[in-house]
Amino acid sequence: MGPKTALRFVYYLLKLPRHDLEVMARSIIALADRIKTCDVCYTYCETPTCDVCRDERRDATIICVVEEPRDISTIETTDSYHGRYHVLGGVLNPIDGMTPDVLRVRELIERVRADESIREVILGLSPTLQGESTMMYLSKQLAQFNRRVTRLARGLPIGASLEYADEITLGDALRGRRDA
Amino acid sequence: MGPKTALRFVYYLLKLPRHDLEVMARSIIALADRIKTCDVCYTYCETPTCDVCRDERRDATIICVVEEPRDISTIETTDSYHGRYHVLGGVLNPIDGMTPDVLRVRELIERVRADESIREVILGLSPTLQGESTMMYLSKQLAQFNRRVTRLARGLPIGASLEYADEITLGDALRGRRDA
Numbered sequence: 264m265g266p267k268t269a270l271r272f273v274y275y276l277l278k279l280p281r282h283d284l285e286v287m288a289r290s291i292i293a294l295a296d297r298i299k300t301c302d303v304c305y306t307y308c309e310t311p312t313c314d315v316c317r318d319e320r321r322d323a324t325i326i327c328v329v330e331e332p333r334d335i336s337t338i339e340t341t342d343s344y345h346g347r348y349h350v351l352g353g354v355l356n357p358i359d360g361m362t363p364d365v366l367r368v369r370e371l372i373e374r375v376r377a378d379e380s381i382r383e384v385i386l387g388l389s390p391t392l393q394g395e396s397t398m399m400y401l402s403k404q405l406a407q408f409n410r411r412v413t414r415l416a417r418g419l420p421i422g423a424s425l426e427y428a429d430e431i432t433l434g435d436a437l438r439g440r441r442d443a
Numbered sequence: 444m445g446p447k448t449a450l451r452f453v454y455y456l457l458k459l460p461r462h463d464l465e466v467m468a469r470s471i472i473a474l475a476d477r478i479k480t481c482d483v484c485y486t487y488c489e490t491p492t493c494d495v496c497r498d499e500r501r502d503a504t505i506i507c508v509v510e511e512p513r514d515i516s517t518i519e520t521t522d523s524y525h526g527r528y529h530v531l532g533g534v535l536n537p538i539d540g541m542t543p544d545v546l547r548v549r550e551l552i553e554r555v556r557a558d559e560s561i562r563e564v565i566l567g568l569s570p571t572l573q574g575e576s577t578m579m580y581l582s583k584q585l586a587q588f589n590r591r592v593t594r595l596a597r598g599l600p601i602g603a604s605l606e607y608a609d610e611i612t613l614g615d616a617l618r619g620r621r622d623a
Contacts, residue, residue, distance in 0.1 A: 334605050341614035386623050389605045402623040416619030418598030420612040425514050425569045432600040434521035439596030439619065443566050443582040 303374070305350040305367055306332040315347055322346040323378075327385040328371060328401065330354055330394070338387065346385070349374065354393040355400055366397075368404065375408055383411040390417055483554070485530040485547055486512040495527055502526040503558075507565040508551060508581065510534055510574070518567065526565070529554065534573040535580055546577075548584065555588050563591040570597055 276284065300306065301313035304326075308314065315321055315335070325346030329335055335348050351366050363369075375381055384405055388394035398414055405412045417435035419428055428436070456464065480486065481493035488494065495501055495515070505526030509515055515528050531546050543549075555561055564585055568574035578594055585592050597615035599608055608616070 330605070337605055337608070337610075338613065338617070341610045341617060343614035343617045385617070385620055387605070387617075390599050390601050390603060392602075398623060412623045413620040414623040415613075415616035416596050416598030416621060417601060418596030418615070418619070419570050420600055420603070421570050421597060421609065421615070422572075423570060423600070425510070425517055425567070428517070429601065430517075430521045433518065433595075434523035435598070435601070436595035437518070437521060437523045437565070437567075439598070439621065440565055440593040441596060441619065443578060443592045443594040 300350075304348045305352065305370070306335055306348060320345075324380050325383045325385065326371075326374070326381055327387040329387045330389065334387065346383075351388075351397070354388060354391075354397040356393050363400065368401070371401070372404060375405060375410065381410060383413060386412065386414045388414075390415070480530075484528045485532065485550065486515055486528060500525075504560050505563045505565065506551075506554070506561055507567040509567045510569065514567065526563075531568075531577070534568060534571075534577040536573050543580065548581070551581070552584060555585060555590065561590060563593060566592065566594045568594075570595070 276287075279287075297309050298307050299309065299311070301308045301316055302311050303316040304313060306313050306315070310317075322345050326349050327338065327344060327346055328349045328351055329338070330351055330353060332350055335350070338344050338348075349367070349371050351368070351371070353361050353366055355361055355363065355366070371384075375384060384401075386398040386401055388398050402412050402414075416439055417432060418439055419425070419432065419436045425433065456467075459467075477489050478487050479489070479491070481488050481496055482491050483496040484493060486493050486495070490497075502525050506529050507518065507524060507526055508529045508531055509518065510531055510533060512530055515530070518524050518528075529547070529551050531548070531551070533541050533546055535541055535543065535546065551564075555564060564581075566578040566581055568578050582592050582594075596619055597612060598619055599605070599612065599616050605613070
């Protein structure tokens, strides 16, 4: 957010009655007091364990590793995934201080080691430079466990035109072709 | 191209010496005279059969169906495909008069029927609304031959962020996940 947008918000707040500002202030304090991270997957929640981790109908044999809690909401909208999650807390980027010990890599390794029922770990990170190197790193770390480690398919997004696709994506789409 | 760009081209041509204009005019006539379509795959070429169809090192057991000749150049840049092509000449769009008989559907069917060595047909059309319906149509038409019919993978393009992916593409990427 830039300084102009910030100033517009302040002017908006100045027009609100004092009562509304108090409600807002209390909500902001409540964020710090009430929102914790889940003991199992480290997403935000108000209970010790989050809704997904407590839901017995979810498939506990698959974990999808995501960068941030917001990615869980994104994946949930697809209605295509019914397993559990692990929030890494970022992607590797040593220049910005994002090293494996800052991320929840150790927690992931320990979770997979401790739970024999986990048979697949999906690396659900974005196919960016940092996302790719993080997935490569995690893949190596997880190789010791003899569980399936997968990644999201790379290919053409829906509505895309072949003409404007970059060659790496188009190459991925060709190699990853599926029965029609 | 809009009228302003067209006018800019005319002004550019007005500055050229007469000789250059003659060369250009001859090249434009040569386009009509010399550029034909390949007897096998229907791409543009100057010989009865195009370079790809004549190249013995290309895999003749796979055909990739594309919309237009320009898509062949796009796929060739990926360096991931070494089979042959079939130019459909468009996608189905009955409102605009693009019905199966306007496209080279019959030619494709006949080519697959006549050549027993073809073991896979890749439907390399864009994952747009028309592209998808055309692939569905072709897939049904080709089902009679008992050859493999595949389509390009749908998924996240390289560099994409999970946060901004639409749910259909993200769902495709999840279902199409691959070993990391």
